[in-house]
Amino acid sequence: MSASQNLRRGEVAIRHLSKSYRLNGTPLPVLRDINLNIRSGETLAIVGASGSGKTTLLRVLAGLEDPDAGEVLIDGKRTRGVGTDRAVIFQEPRLLPWLTVLDNVGFGLETQGLFRGAARERARRYVQLVGLQQFEGAYPRQLSGGMAQRVGIARALAVQPEILLLDEPLGALDAMTKISMQQELARIWRDEDVTTVLVTHDLEEAIYLADRILILPREKGGEPRLIEIGLPRPRDRSAPEFVRHREGLLHLFGLH
Amino acid sequence: MSYEHVNTSLAAGFGLGRAEGHSTAIPAIASRWRALIGFIVARYGLVLGFLAFWQLSSTVGWVNPAVFPPLDVILSALWSGLASGALLDDIAISLQRSGIAFAAAVAIGIPLGLFMGQVRFVEQALDPILQLFRQTSALALYPVFILMLGLGETSKVFVIFWATLFPILLSTIGGVKEVDNKLVEMARTYGAGPLTVFRRVVLPASVPAIFVGLRLSATTALLLLIAAEMIGANKGIGFQVMNAQYNFQIPLMFAAILLLALLGLAANALLVLAQRNLCRWSQPNA
The missing domain is CATH 1.10.3720.10 (MetI-like)
Incomplete structure (x- = not known):
């Protein structure tokens, strides 16, 4: 879509990243010495049991939380706090209820200083991309959960970030909407060449969408593992290789 | 698929005003009047009743009209x-x-x-x-x-x-x-x-x-x-x-x-x- 194809931007390097929270005064380590390279344009899924720190890792990448030690480099540059090179899609759509669908999608463009007319045009394109052109003028309270989340996705894509960070974006949706949204995300990512980090607790979702899966260990002593999903797209959930990946992952979690 | 369905149901909600125009004119007007009167009675019936009761009791003399004039x-x-x-x-x-x-x-x-x-x-x-x-x-x-x-x-x-x-x-x-x-x-x-x-x-x-x-x-x-x-x-x-x-x-x-x-x-x-x-x-x- 953009000129990023030959520049290959959006490369992330995580170096010796550690983070702990304080629980009643005692430090509770969440992330311990994480090292990882995320390739330009790839989709990396992060899975792990609850409490494994996958959301924390995403929030550190987003700049919403500071690490205790270590650093995050984007295209070789150390990040400091939030930045417009990254866009976050949260589990809740987090739409501004007083803005229409179109203005919500244009929100990020406007805060980043785009002129109103140009922002509207681009916002309109992304509203179309997620298939909500009929609802441009609707307010968030008139939308279903799945539609609202599409607006959140369009808002994030509209700023054309180098890195897209998703924190269990489909976790609150019903099973049917979830599958259709997964298909749609796969379609969108085929066209938008953007580095994507997807935190999810849904193993099938991870296999369906990701190039690689990072598995955060449940025990604090364990090592994080990386799995390459080399399946062609669009992926078939019932293909033997797909099923094999799922069984492998379940096995890793001790669920088989 | 599910989204298409939501689409049409919401669109139907938006088009409600237009749908009414399709029914024949006279019964539509009559039913609209009935709806309006029903609304007024439900909403302001008690107020109107109170005022009517005031007027009546003052003119008939149930209350002292010097204190509660009609x-x-x-x-x-x-x-x-x-x-x-x-x-x-x-x-x-x-x-x-x-x-x-x-x-x-x-x-x-x-x-x-x-x-x-x-x-x-x-x-x-x-x-x-x-x-x-x-x-x-x-x-x-x-x-x-x-x-x-x-x-x-x-x-x-x-x-x-x-x-x-x-x-x-x-x-x-x-x-x-x-x-x-x-x-x-x-x-x-x-x-x-x-x-x-x-x-x-x-x-x-x-x-x-x-x-x-x-x-x-x-x-x-x-x-x-x-x-x-x-x-x-x-x-x-x-x-x-x-x-x-x-x-x-x-x-x-x-x-x-x-x-x-x-x-x-x-x-x-x-x-x-x-x-x-x-x-x-x-x-x-x-």
């Missing part, structure tokens, strides 16, 4: 008061007193509330004294204001200002404090600085709460207006109520009371209208 007598007293211009002066001065006080309370209460709601330590430092002031009846303080400011216009306006300030201030603070932090966080990830977050997130999110305060204050303003005008005034609607009672002009007294009720309704209706326009997004049928 409605037509009250209305004609109101009309002659308005036509002669005597009541118009009272309305003007009353509106001026409550209007200045209300405007001052808005001008100070909303900005101060927005500031206090954002800055935690200012709010914590000021909250105890605000609670103390708020719980002290403005009417009880009126003699103090008279001592400070004299018996003229200033003390009247000030006592109304004092009483209207707190609902506006406290609702605004509450509105700002209840802004969803997740929305603020979202705005920050899109590069919004503190000023943009305030303008695009905090301020619009507080508007409904601010309106709650404004409507409370408008009611309070009229209440305090009457109290202030009953003490040491020689003009104003509140003065007319007392004065007419002293002179045993009971129809005029009720006319002034009716005027007050109408003023209150008008003020509330104006605020509701403004709120509808400003908060279209939160209306169920916008």
Whole structure:
């Protein structure tokens, strides 16, 4: 879509990243010495049991939380706090209820200083991309959960970030909407060449969408593992290789 | 697929007005009239019944018509008061007193509330004294204001200002404090600085709460207006109520009371209208 194809931007390097929270005064380590390279344009899924720190890792990448030690480099540059090179899609759509669908999608463009007319045009394109052109003028309270989340996705894509960070974006949706949204995300990512980090607790979702899966260990002593999903797209959930990946992952979690 | 379905059902909701036009004209008009009458009866039936009962019991003599004159007598007293211009002066001065006080309370209460709601330590430092002031009846303080400011216009306006300030201030603070932090966080990830977050997130999110305060204050303003005008005034609607009672002009007294009720309704209706326009997004049928 953009000129990023030959520049290959959006490369992330995580170096010796550690983070702990304080629980009643005692430090509770969440992330311990994480090292990882995320390739330009790839989709990396992060899975792990609850409490494994996958959301924390995403929030550190987003700049919403500071690490205790270590650093995050984007295209070789150390990040400091939030930045417009990254866009976050949260589990809740987090739409501004007083803005229409179109203005919500244009929100990020406007805060980043785009002129109103140009922002509207681009916002309109992304509203179309997620298939909500009929609802441009609707307010968030008139939308279903799945539609609202599409607006959140369009808002994030509209700023054309180098890195897209998703924190269990489909976790609150019903099973049917979830599958259709997964298909749609796969379609969108085929066209938008953007580095994507997807935190999810849904193993099938991870296999369906990701190039690689990072598995955060449940025990604090364990090592994080990386799995390459080399399946062609669009992926078939019932293909033997797909099923094999799922069984492998379940096995890793001790669920088989 | 599921999304297409949602699409059509929502579109059907939007097109409701048009769908009605398809039915044949005459039954449609008749049923619309029936619906309108049904609505009026359900909504205003009790008020109309109350007024009819008043008129009836006064003319038949169930109550003493010298104390509760029939409605037509009250209305004609109101009309002659308005036509002669005597009541118009009272309305003007009353509106001026409550209007200045209300405007001052808005001008100070909303900005101060927005500031206090954002800055935690200012709010914590000021909250105890605000609670103390708020719980002290403005009417009880009126003699103090008279001592400070004299018996003229200033003390009247000030006592109304004092009483209207707190609902506006406290609702605004509450509105700002209840802004969803997740929305603020979202705005920050899109590069919004503190000023943009305030303008695009905090301020619009507080508007409904601010309106709650404004409507409370408008009611309070009229209440305090009457109290202030009953003490040491020689003009104003509140003065007319007392004065007419002293002179045993009971129809005029009720006319002034009716005027007050109408003023209150008008003020509330104006605020509701403004709120509808400003908060279209939160209306169920916008």
